[in-house]
Amino acid sequence: MTTETTLYQQLAGEISGLIDGGTLRPGERIPSVRRLSEKKRVSISTVLEAYRILEDRGLVEARPQSGYFVRPRARVLPEPELTRPPAAPSFVGVSRLIDEVLAAARSPRTVPLGAGCPGPELFPAAKLQRILASVSRRKARTLAHYSLAAGNDELRRELSKRSLDWGKALAPEEFVVTNGCMEALNLCLRAAARPGDTIAIESPAYFGVLQIIESHGMKALEIPTHPREGISLDALSMALQTRRVKACVVVPTVNNPLGSIMPEANKKRLVELLAAADVPLMEDDIYGDLTFAEPRPVTAKSFDKKGMVMLCSSFTKILAPGSRVGWVAPGRFQPRVEMEKFINSIATAEVLQMTIAEFMRNGGYDHHLRRLRRIFRDNLVAFTAAIERSFPGETRVTRPEGGFMLWVELPARIDALELHREALRNHIGIAPGPLFSATGRYRNCFRMNCGHPWSRNIELAVWRLGELAKQMLAKG
Template structure:
């Protein structure tokens, strides 16, 4: 039942009283960060109020960022963490295309990902503990028995028809209507992006990217001899379309490369209206968009976010994705839906490596056909939502005052802004000496920006990871002195 003081106050709506009761329990420590609060039905019965009243109370608590809803799971206590302040993005800002160079530290960070002696807090790679390893192994064996010749033969571009059929079906969830013949199987998403860049640009051309931006794609741009034009992005809406529009007027942009759904490292989710505006802007200038949607399936919401490709009417959006973040990084199975660039990319695919490995294609096709993928997604979405919340809480507890971070609505990446006086590169080197690997912010920019930022991965959360966060916090405190 509600406390007598709360129930007798007629000036306050009943749903606010319910919200105040639960907020009080959170403040007292009855419910801690990451704990599940009572279900709507349980609370209705316990407080003797209507279900609608509880729903209003929980909606109010969500607005106040005290709790968060997780699909098919319930409501959980959120970490009370300062969020990165949305910067005022200057629209008419002179941005000059830059030649991309690969820093030694970038290559070192990539090598660290393979070092099993390090605690991988900066890796954007799913942990095997949360992947359906046994099921995939069974699918690999059974599909090889069912299709013995196919499993040892080349599946030339566009790739395995069985897999392309399944991908075409699933693409509808992202708002993309495409037939199997419009799907090109690639060796991971990076190859899909590589083929897209080669299909749309030549050496010396300028490509627009969001900032901060995934450093591996910056490496790719460098290897192709392209110039990158960094367009500012915000945690809530992603790339600034106004700044992009101005930059296009000032520069000969040949293509645009973005991660609109849960970008890496910012974690931003572009609203549908902004996606539509983006497509319309680029279409007016006949500029192709290369869309990386590798994190789209990892939403914490009830519905998968739409792809930018779903708003494309001219075939200018090249949609790229893979199963590396959801199923099996080592299988290296990705795909592209390339619109007007489809035939060019198929030809380039055959020139690059002829065909993607056949057994993984058949195994994933079988996994998708049996419905196992959706069950797996529901599981890892809950896990990653909980992991992100717990990591955010740990950062808030252990890092210096003035630390802020993003709060992504999907994926498993946390972008952390440290106090201005802390140098992320120094923190990176000190962390390595403690057996911890992180990704320092300057990697995600051509101009060395984000000097006091780091990327953290919550793909796994356990006592060892929490201790690693605590150690990072202690190092950060030391650098502040």
């Protein structure tokens, strides 16, 4: 990426931030191209490019002879409310639906608004390839022996340094490296619960967790979750008093799919509540570094006094989904998790662990993170504006302060599974709501992946989805 590209995107981001924050109001004139170019000491073409992005996003409009003005928003859609799943646990049966949706969306012709992964061009692939080549040359022997189940020491040292940002310093030995966050969650659940046990989860929940629960013959207890503040602690507390909950899985910082971020006080209470009931918490922090506010919020793990929190994450959303490098800090469950790791996959490819470690040490990890956050923030603004312009009245949409996903709640009469099938015929992928529930809820909701760079093609896809939803509504 050239410096110029960074500059105009940065500029567009700054102005959209002023519009979002209300400093620049609808109808107000934004600085003239010449003035901004002088003030910011950038070229006229950079400013024009930034204004073109803002125009594409529907944030500003050019008026002949007068300049650029903030566009009145079509409307501001309300947010979804606290969810209300059933109060009883149930066995899970979502795997077939998930397979169907993921398989159908895999075609290269499909606009990928369904999968939960940023666009491939946003990952630092060239730098990682160079590091991988150099590591393979320098440490050729790593391919010729088995590595430790717990993981490579260099990577665990880098994770230990990073843990200061999460509110709790963890020693290198406290980490177990895994094949992605998915394996981390899987190992933790196996270490903490058995078939038939009840696992408390957020509702809606990441479908991978539902699949793990399903595959182990466990039951899911869906807990009401708020789109901004996350899992309802009152509901969880009640569940802990009335049910035998064996473990709890939560994504407290930028939940998937809601994008909710639990306030610090709630994280503390969550840990205390569960510790008092002797229930381990699997904290999935895979999006934790992608909050828009800096510094990032602390983890629930930072309040853990009894070793009951198993903190799980990976580099798949930030650096390289294909590396499959993830990790867990399993607290008091560490011996069991290490054993489960060995049984499951013996170890994680060490050459990839060393590549990630080197990137964290010298690859500009923080710079890369800041860039990603900025792009995702702008993307969410652009997607939300596009939804506001094209979706039916009564649509609700989340307002996440991190990550790259939106949760869209359509009028109750629209069936998201039908919308998903119709969208696929139009070569657009979405993730329909029932994927995220053990009990087939959220029939009128879907998750939209906003992690791809905003483009005309994507704008058209969002508009088309809105049209399809309106047609389905009209048909009744």
